[in-house]
Amino acid sequence: MPGKKTALGARIAAALAVVATLSLALTGCSADPLTPADARSRTDLDGDGKSGKPEARTGSVDCRQARCIALTFDAGPGKDTPRLLDILKEKKVPATFFLLGRNHVLKHPDIVSRMAREGHEVGNHTWTHKRLTDLDADGIREELSRTQDAIQEITGDVPTVMRPPQGRTDDQVSEVSRDLGLAQILWSATAKDYATTDPALIERRILDAADRDGIILLHDIYAGTVPAVPRIIDELKKRGYTFVTVPQLLAPGVPEPGAVYRP
CATH class of the missing domain: 1.20.5 (Single alpha-helices involved in coiled-coils or other helix-helix interfaces)
Structure with missing residues (x-):
């Protein structure tokens, strides 16, 4: 025995x-990933109560008090993104978009410009969606810096947040991200919308996983996703959530380059 x-x-x-x-x-x-609450407790302010980012980007929502949640979209923009932007504008909801460079940012510069103009956070999702943990430091830098440059050329702003493809990162990815001024943003709720075209299923999966300080992962390039968004927004508002961008979720802290954030 x-x-x-x-x-x-x-x-x-x-x-x-x-x-x-x-x-x-x-x-x-x-290192353990940081939570939004960790970020808010690690403030490094300029002395005037501001984080250094423009007020339009951080907004006036205080997620230490409000029941905040961040809606994020990966791998666009695509043909359905304008309709998504219409929905977000109608419902007065800001979102964070993690964009692919080749075949997306370069193909839809007008949509990228509109995202920034309408107050959404524009982030980096690499150039070609390669898994960064499979690359050497030069390859990681190229995947991220090319998208940084393309977004900056369109919007005038350099992204401060990125999402590694498949959420895969390691110490080398973190080091390159730190050099490029990028915080790494993971998620707490996903609908796996790449595997279904059913808006009702997408909605149910997100609502089941939603929680305070959550970061929702969706993709605006799949057929079932954008139709699911209005009901997701309406139901979460009924539950008392305030929608914010990822930097707003972390404020008054700011996304720390190289750090990994996951609720």
Whole structure:
């Protein structure tokens, strides 16, 4: 019996080690990700109560008091993005868009310009959606810097937030991101909308996972996503949520370059 217990304990320990290894691969790096609450407690203000970003970007919402949630969209812009922007404008909801460079930013500069003009946060989702953890430092830098440059040329602003494809990051990705002034933003709720075209299912998955300080991950390039957005917004507003961009969620803290944020 003692031998069996020892063997069982060894198998449990081995299983936990595998889980820890997978968790490390997916979350990023050896340091624990920061939560929005962590960011708000790590303020480094200029002395005037401002974070240094324009007031239009951070807004006046205080997520230390309000029940905040951030709506984010990856891998666009695409053909359905203008309709999404119409919905967000109608419902007075700001969002954060993590954009792909090649075939998206370059193909739809007018949509990127509109995002920025209408008060949304424009972030970086790499140039070609390569997994950054599969690249060397030069490859990571190229994937991120080319999209940085393309967005800046269109909007006049350099992105301060990025989302690594598949949420995969590590110490090397964090180091390059820090050099480029980019914070890494993960998520707390996803509908896996890449695998379904059913708006009702997308809506249900998001509403089931929504929580205070949450970061919702959707994709505005898939057919079922944009039709699901109005009901997601309406229901979460009924539940008392205030929609904010990712920088607003972290304010009065600011996204720290290289850091990983996950609710």
